Amino acid sequence: MNRYINLFKTNKTVRILSTIQLICYFGAWFSHIGVFTLLNKLGASDQMVALTAAMAFIPSVIIAPFAGVIIDKFRAFPLFMTFMIIEAITVALLLLVDSLSWFWFLQALVFIRMGLAGIYFQVEMSLLPKILKNDELKLANEIHSIIWAVSYTFGMAFAGIFINHFGVYNSFKFDFLIYLVGIFLLTRLNLKEEKKTLTTKAFFMIKEGFIYLKSNPLLINLILIHGFVAVTSYDTLINILAKYQYKEILSFALILGFINTVRALGLIIGPIVLSKFANNRTIFLIFIAQGLGLFSWAILQFNFYLSFIGLFLTGLSTSTLWSYTYTLIQTHCDKRYYGRVIAYVDMVFLGIAATTSILTGYLYKIGLSTFCITILFGLNFIIAAFYYKKVYKRI
Secondary structure, eight states, X not given: OHHHHHHHHHOHXXXXXXXXXXXXXXXXXXXXXXXXXXXXXXXXXXXXXHHHHHTTTHHHHHHHHHHHHHHHHSOHHHHHHHHHHHHHHHHHHGGGOOSGGGHHHHHHHHHHHHHHHHHHHHHHHHHHHHHSOHHHHHHHHHHHHHHHHXXXXXXXXXXXXXXXXXXXXXXXXXXXXXXXXXXXXXXXXOOOOOOOOOOOOHHHHHHHHHHHHHTOHHHHHHHHHHHHGGGGOOHHHHHHIIIIITTTTSOHHHHHHHXXXXXXXXXXXXXXXXXXXXXXXXXXXXXXXXXXHHHHHHHHTTSTTTHHHHHHHHHHHHHHHHHHHHHHHHHTSOGGGHHHHHHHHHXXXXXHHHHHHHHHHHHHHTTOOXXXXXXHHHHHHHHHHHHHHHHHTTO
């Protein structure tokens, strides 16, 4: 914990960017829950809800090659400011949606917001390797994963209570105000960036990025290893458990709340406990631990409360795996290609996450139990561990 605090004290850029992450991620859950609550109130079909949910993944997958070019062509600060202002505007425009006749307008807003949020994240992940040493970079990535877990835990909880008391449209207003605070904090950022003088056309930059990746098989392997972590996107599985297996215990909302809180607790504590043990050699064991955690969750799923043990153990390794494998990619990438490579990383990661969500629903529909599905998730990480072990010799 002291190492995180010291990095905050000594690096103003990390401090400001992390603070913006915390408050904006927290606020984002208000409009996120608000959108789905609004769709429910307006009587949207399951297909409409599913399409809206898919918009969390689709933008980054589609625009990844172009996003990478933008990141490598322009300085970080103007991109940060532009994206945050546009995101704030899209949140404010949600106030116009008062019937399903606005549905496609809503989809456009969600697409733009999630697309820009994805590029904002990629800009930050491309910037950090340029301003931090390798050990600091690892800590900064861990801080990011902790912030996501904290904002997810408290954002989900408070958003539900807020919307219940003050309504959907006030949740959009709250998120908009949070963005204004984030924009103000951005004005305090002082990045000493070199002026970029790239004159290469976008098409050739995209082609150049693919050629660079093709000539670096180690980097491709590291991206795939990071992609294995995306299988932790088991929100669909949690929804199935809440809707069917645990439906007689508590309300659907409370079950989701308890499960996600325990899961997030593991995500928060994991990096703090495992950070000092994580290195190129031990990450193999952490992949194994993730698999064993999923096996324990599968075994304990028969009891709602006992399953918390497996959920916590599962979450314990996730943040460390995400941050460490991301750091490996950053440290093995030529700085000229940071933007394009990070964009491709997100494309692969979110593509696997979306596939995991869809496949989970399909497997359950054809008769596979939640126990078997969770075991398959665990096997994914055992395979990932040995795949990493094979690649480790070249790192």
